[in-house]
Amino acid sequence: MLFTFFLLLCVCVGDSDAVKNMTAVLGHSVTFRCPSKHSTPVERLYIQRVKNDKVEEFINGFSRGIEMNVFSEYWDRTKVDETELSMEMRNISVSDEGLYKCVVFINNKPEISQILLKVTAEYSVPTITKDCSKLGDGGAGKSCQLSCSAAGGYPQSTVRWVGLNPNLTNVIYNMSSEDNESKTWTINQTIMYNCVQPTNTSCAIGGALSHTISICETESFPLQVITAIVVVLVFVLLLIFVVVMKCCCRRPQTSGTQEHTH
Numbered sequence: 001m002l003f004t005f006f007l008l009l010c011v012c013v014g015d016s017d018a019v020k021n022m023t024a025v026l027g028h029s030v031t032f033r034c035p036s037k038h039s040t041p042v043e044r045l046y047i048q049r050v051k052n053d054k055v056e057e058f059i060n061g062f063s064r065g066i067e068m069n070v071f072s073e074y075w076d077r078t079k080v081d082e083t084e085l086s087m088e089m090r091n092i093s094v095s096d097e098g099l100y101k102c103v104v105f106i107n108n109k110p111e112i113s114q115i116l117l118k119v120t121a122e123y124s125v126p127t128i129t130k131d132c133s134k135l136g137d138g139g140a141g142k143s144c145q146l147s148c149s150a151a152g153g154y155p156q157s158t159v160r161w162v163g164l165n166p167n168l169t170n171v172i173y174n175m176s177s178e179d180n181e182s183k184t185w186t187i188n189q190t191i192m193y194n195c196v197q198p199t200n201t202s203c204a205i206g207g208a209l210s211h212t213i214s215i216c217e218t219e220s221f222p223l224q225v226i227t228a229i230v231v232v233l234v235f236v237l238l239l240i241f242v243v244v245m246k247c248c249c250r251r252p253q254t255s256g257t258q259e260h261t262h
């Protein structure tokens, strides 16, 4: 009852104050600080969540001298510091993102400040794969199919390829899927890259960077072919050498007999 009363009171007061932005990391803690312009002791503090621009949901707070009987889904993961006029919220999830209001009562007058909470989650290190065996359109040149994917990030992000010429890039698959529970994102993109020169590349999703891979390496004649050519060459040379040696060894003999017969 008391709570509803103050809630109404708060709604009546203008929301002219500037919004303070705050960022929290998924699963971590964040501290909402409610500024007070006066040095007078604060009688009451309410921290509320603004939903759909209108509805305000009580989260936590205090009221000196009055037992606050609050039911709130936030009860077990929030803690109010009466001297600091702050509230710690633990285990932040994506659904905590949004607008909050601090209502501080001094001499029965409310002072309102607003906090916009943004949540971030780092993507996993992207997995990068290549498949360069495929030929380009019409089999004209070599091309590489590259895939990049990462999971568990927030907000939604896109794949950024490092070191590739956008003119030679074609996106063939692009997927973003949201986890129903955690509301985090899995991003997956596959591109076809037309080879022009040997290139080192990596991909980034959000702030996470994959390892570097080499693509479009110049086909320095397949090693097996070179080895085969060398083996054959050595064999042929050996054969010639043997034949020549045989001829050379026989010639003195024949010339000797020739001399002898002369």
Ligand SMILES: *[C@@H]1O[C@H](CO)[C@@H](O)[C@H](O)[C@H]1NC(C)=O
Residues within 6 Å of the ligand: 019, 020, 021, 116
């Ligand atoms: C807070 O974020 C909003 C929306 O993202 C932006 O328009 C505003 O300028 C930011 N305010 C400050 C003080 O950074």
Ligand SMILES: *[C@@H]1O[C@H](CO)[C@@H](O)[C@H](O)[C@H]1NC(C)=O
Residues within 6 Å of the ligand: 091, 092, 093
């Ligand atoms: C944190 O919140 C998630 C849901 O958002 C829950 O599954 C998990 O058990 C919580 N972790 C702790 C340590 O409370």
Ligand SMILES: *[C@@H]1O[C@H](CO)[C@@H](O)[C@H](O)[C@H]1NC(C)=O
Residues within 6 Å of the ligand: 165, 166, 167
């Ligand atoms: C991509 O092509 C445009 C014109 O088609 C050219 O101006 C630009 O320099 C090219 N970019 C690269 C990185 O080669």
Ligand SMILES: *[C@@H]1O[C@H](CO)[C@@H](O)[C@H](O)[C@H]1NC(C)=O
Residues within 6 Å of the ligand: 158, 171, 174, 175, 176
């Ligand atoms: C891939 O999908 C995301 C989200 O659906 C979109 O923002 C992005 O522009 C797309 N990228 C390309 C290259 O199509």
Ligand SMILES: *[C@@H]1O[C@H](CO)[C@@H](O)[C@H](O)[C@H]1NC(C)=O
Residues within 6 Å of the ligand: 180
């Ligand atoms: C996620 O939710 C959507 C609709 O809310 C549903 O269609 C889809 O099947 C759900 N996916 C999973 C994996 O639960």
Ligand SMILES: *[C@@H]1O[C@H](CO)[C@@H](O)[C@H](O)[C@H]1NC(C)=O
Residues within 6 Å of the ligand: 147, 149, 173, 188, 189, 190
């Ligand atoms: C990403 O998409 C490619 C192409 O469809 C697929 O082969 C690969 O398994 C996907 N990776 C993940 C992690 O979903």
Ligand SMILES: *[C@@H]1O[C@H](CO)[C@@H](O)[C@H](O)[C@H]1NC(C)=O
Residues within 6 Å of the ligand: 198, 199, 200, 214
């Ligand atoms: C790619 O990286 C390798 C090893 O880091 C390096 O030897 C090579 O010169 C690089 N190639 C290009 C085209 O930058």
